[in-house]
Amino acid sequence: MEWTNKMTGARNVIPAIKTTLPAREILLALLMLTCVSTKIPAQNVNDNPANWCRNGLFPSDEVEFKLAQVRGIKGSQIYFLNDTDGCPGTDAKCRTKSYLIPGDQVVVSRRYGSWICSWYQPRKGSETVGWLPVDSLVISEQVTSPALEKWIGRWKYDNQSLNIRRDSKSGFLTVKGDAIWRGTGDNVHVGSVEASASPQGDELILIEEECRVTLKLVGDYIVANDNSECGGVNVRFNGVYRKGRSERVSMSSVSILRVGKHWIASTVTASGLTSRENL
Known part of the structure; x- marks a missing residue:
């Protein structure tokens, strides 16, 4: 850009101002953009949050289920952890009232950090499902071709x-x-x-x-x-x-026979054992 001094008649040139940034500054700006957090909560089955571990979702987990046994010293208790915000974790708010003792068996599915989603199914009563510490379990390899x-x-x-x-x-x-x-x-x-x-x-x-x-x-x-x-x-x-249990009457075949003046109940169980009783 040029202009003329009216008093002296001299012509002056103003240097053009660069509007482009040096390559080093552009690179720095790009690096700053990549450092901006774009983290999206991890998703699991059916687009549910990855920290969810619930009985309604457990059977649909797309992983290999395995059998595990609780380990620890006699008298110790391993508490289930819930899946609320910030859980599972070491915070007291994550611990539920339900716990297992050494020797209990669970079916496990996927991991989340140091925890694994576990299902405890007692012989009687309702199941308990939640997160358990991985290091509290002995996890068995799945038998891929069972008898x-x-x-x-x-x-x-x-x-x-x-x-x-x-x-x-x-x-x-x-x-x-x-x-x-x-x-x-x-x-x-x-x-x-x-x-x-x-x-x-x-x-x-x-x-x-x-x-x-x-x-x-x-x-x-x-x-x-x-x-x-x-x-x-x-x-x-x-x-x-x-x-x-294989010997329950519901899985047995019962026949009523008459022998002379007596009625006899003949029961054949699922294992093939036969018992007879006078009626």
């Missing part, structure tokens, strides 16, 4: 049941399952599945029309996950099942 006999029996979880037997002709496993959802008052919905299939490793997939149920054998437990198409509204087979 066929491990599947056979009557399995139970809450109001759901799975009766699994082997078809002597086809060699397939035949499964008959029943599920019930109880609402308020007399609001009850039911569902069922009946199908035959052959296990693929530790997994058994049942398909009956629109209904699809995936069973995974984990030690002495079955983790079931369905596609929500196996019955009425809210009816699900999802859960962790335990096998019932």
